[in-house]
Amino acid sequence: MDAVGRAGSAGASVAGTPQGRITRGTTGVNRLRRVDRWIAAHAAARVPGCLVVDLGYGASATTSLELHERLSRANPAVEVLGLEIDPARVALATAQLAEARLAGPTRYGRAIASDARVSFALGGFEVPAPRRPQVIRAMNVLRQYDEHEVAGHWATMLGRLGPGGLLVEGTSNEVGRVCSWVALDAEGPRSLTIALKVDELGSDAMEAPSVVRERLPKALIHRNVPGERIHELLAELDRAWAIEAPLADFGAVQRWVATAGRMRAAGWPVTGGPARWRLGELTVAWSAVAPAPSPAG
Template sequence: MGAITRGTTNPNRLRRCDRWLAGPAAWRLRRPAASAPVVVDLGYGASPVTAVELHQRLTKVRADVEVVGIEIDPGRVAAGALLARPGLSFRLGGFELPLDGRRATVVRAFNVLRQYPEDEVAGAWQTVLERLTPDGLLVDGTCDELGRLATWAAVAVDGPVSLSLSWQLRGLEQPSVIAERLPKALIHRNVPGEPVHAYLAELDRQWARSAAHAAYGVRQRFLATAQGMRDSGWPLLDGPSRWRLGELTVAWDAVAPSSRQRGHQGP
C-alpha cells in the first residue's frame, strides 16, 4: 500500500531523528512487554543504510529490539536482505506494515509522505496508526540530503503529539530556513494566519533578539532563542539538554493546521 518513492538516501542522514528516538522517545522501547519491540523503517529508500543505522542505535536502548525495513520496491528489499542479521530484517510492503500480525512500537517514515499529495497524509497516518501498539508512535519526518536540517511529527494512536525541528547549528543564519523541510502535513501551511507560520516567525524574532549571545558561540545563541520561545508562551516539550543539540520540540496543538485543529497558537 503506497507508491515507490525516489529513494534518495545517504549514510547518517537520519541521525537527528534517531538521536531523538534513542533519547526522549526511548521509554516506549523500554516498557516491559511479552516480546521484543518492533521498530519499522518505512520507505528506507534505494539503500538500506538508514535501517542498519537505526538498528545499531536502538540496540543501545534495548538490546532485543527488532528493526524491520519495509519498502514497496522489490529491488530495494532484495538489497536490504543482503544486510539482514538477528534483529534486522527487510520486507516488501507499504503503509499496511506486513508484520505477520505483530504491532509496531515505532514506525519511522522519513522523506516518504513528502512525495505524496497533502490530502493523502491523514489516510496514510491512519493506516499506520491502526497497526501500532497502544503506546506506539508514528514518526513522519523530512530532512535535507545530508541530514543537516530535519523535522518530524510524532503521531500517537490518539493523534499528533509534537513537532520537532533540528538544525545543524554551525553556520545557521536564520531558524526559518528549516521551513522547506517541514512535514507534508505542515509545509503548505507556512503562510500568514497559520500557527506554524507564527511559530517560525517567532523563532526568527527570538534568534535576532539573541544576537548578542553569538559572541559566546552559536550554541549559546540558540539556547537563548529557545528560552525566549518558552518565555513567550510557546509550549516547548524539551529543555536545554535537547536545545544544545539544535533541537526543539513543541506541542502539536501549537502548530496544527488551523482548518483541522485549533489549539494554542502562540502567546
Template sequence: MTRGTTNPNRLRRMDRWIAAVHGAELRRAVDPVAVDLGYGAAPWTAVELLTRLRAAAPRARVVGVEIEPARVTAAKPYECDGLVFRHGGFEIPIPQRPLLVRAANVLRQYEEGEVSGVWRRLCARLAPVTESSRGGLLVEGTCDEIGRRHVWVALGPEGPRTVTFATRLGSLERPSDLAERLPKALIHRNVPGEPVHAFLRDFDRAWSAAAPYASYGARQRWIRAVRDLTADWPVTDGAGRWRQGEVTVKWEALAPRG
C-alpha cells in the same frame, strides 16, 4: 515508490531523538519491534536505526519495509541479528503491532490532503496504549540530503503529539531556514494566518534578539532563543535537547487551521 535517495547518516538527528524520548518504552517492551518504512534504494538507514536503538534498548529489532521488491532483494545481504527486510507499504507487513514506525521523506511526494489518511492508517498499526505504556510511536518527517536540517511529527495511537525542529547549528542562518524541510502536513501552511508561520516568525525574532549570545557560539544563541520562545509557545523539551540543536512543540499549537 519514493526516489530512494539515501545517504549514510542522513537520519541521525531523528534516530538520536527517538532513542532519547522513546528508549524507555522500547526497554520495557517484551518484543520491541521498530519499522523503517520506505528506507530507499540502499539499506543504510535501517542498519543505522538498529545500532542507535540498541544503544538505548539492547533487545530492539528493526524491520525495513519497502514498496519496491528489487530494493528488498538488494537489502537482503545486510540482514543480521535483529534486522530483516520485507516488501510492503503502509499496511506494515509484520504480524506484530510495532512500538515504533519511522517514515522519513516518504510522504513528501503525496498531496497534503492524503497525509491525514496515511497517518490514521499507520497509527492504527502501532502498539496500543496500556496502563504501563504510552503505546507505539510514529515519527514522520523530512530532512535535507545530508541530514543537517530536519522537521518531524511524532504521533501516538491517538494521533499527532508533537513537532520537532532539528538542525546543525553551525549551518543555520535563521530558524526559518527550516521551513523548507517542514513535513507535508505543514509545508504548504507556512503562510500568514497559519500557526506554523507565526511560530517561525517568532523564532526568527527570538534568534535576532539573542544575537549577543553568538559570541559564545551558535548553541548558546539557540538555547537563549528557544528559552524566549517558551513564553508564548508550548515547548515540551528542555535545555538538554536544545543543546542538540532541537526544539519540540506541541502539535496543537502548530496544527493547520481548519
C-alpha cells in the same frame, strides 16, 4: 503513507499489494541521525525487545542499519524491520545486510553483529509485520503525496501500532542538517520537532532557523503562509534567534538554548529543556502549529 482512526489487524493489504507509491529512494549515511537520536530517547523505543519499523527506507539498507545501531545502545534486544514497496530494493537491502554482517563496515553503513535483529520485507503503509510495532519511522516518504492524503496514511500506520506506540513522520534534507517531524500516538499528532545543525545557522545554506520551512512535514509545508500557526512559529523563531545574537560569541549552541528558552517564555508550548535544546532541537505541542480548519463549503 491515509484522518486518524483504526486500520486492520496484522498482515498485508487486502489485495496483497503494498500500499503506497515508490519514492525516489535517495538516502545516505547519517541522514536521519537527528530523528534517530530523538526516537532513541522515547519510551516507546525502550520497551524490551520492541519492534521498530523503518518504513520507506529507500535505495539501500543504510538508514535501517543505522537505526538499529542507535536504538540498540539503550535497548540491545530491539528489532528493526525495513519495509519498501519495491521488491528490488528489498532484495538489495537484504544482500547489503548480509554483507554488513560478514564484512564489517561497508559503504552501505556500519557493521552489524551477526545476531542483530534486522530484516527487510515488502510492505507499505499497511505495515505488514509479524507483530505490532512499538515505533514506526516514516521519513521522507509523504513528501511526494498531496496534503489531503496525509491524514488517511497516518491513520493506516497508527492502526498498526501496538499499545503505547509511536509514529514519527517527517522530512530531512539530503545531509540531515535540516529536518522536522511529527510525533503521533493513538490519539493523533502530539508534537512537531525542528532539528537543525545550529552551528551552520547564519551561513549561506542556513540563513536562519526558518530554513526548515523547506523541510516541514507534508501536513505543514503548504501552510507556511500568513494566518497559519506554523508561519507564526517560524517568524517568531527567527526573531528570537536574532535577539539572542549577542550570545554568538559563546557558540551557536548557547545561542540556540537561549532562543528556545525565549520561545517558551513568550508562551509557545516548548517541551523538553536544555539537554534536548543543545542538540539543536525545538519541540512544540502540535496544538501550537496545527493547520487552521478549511472554510466551510
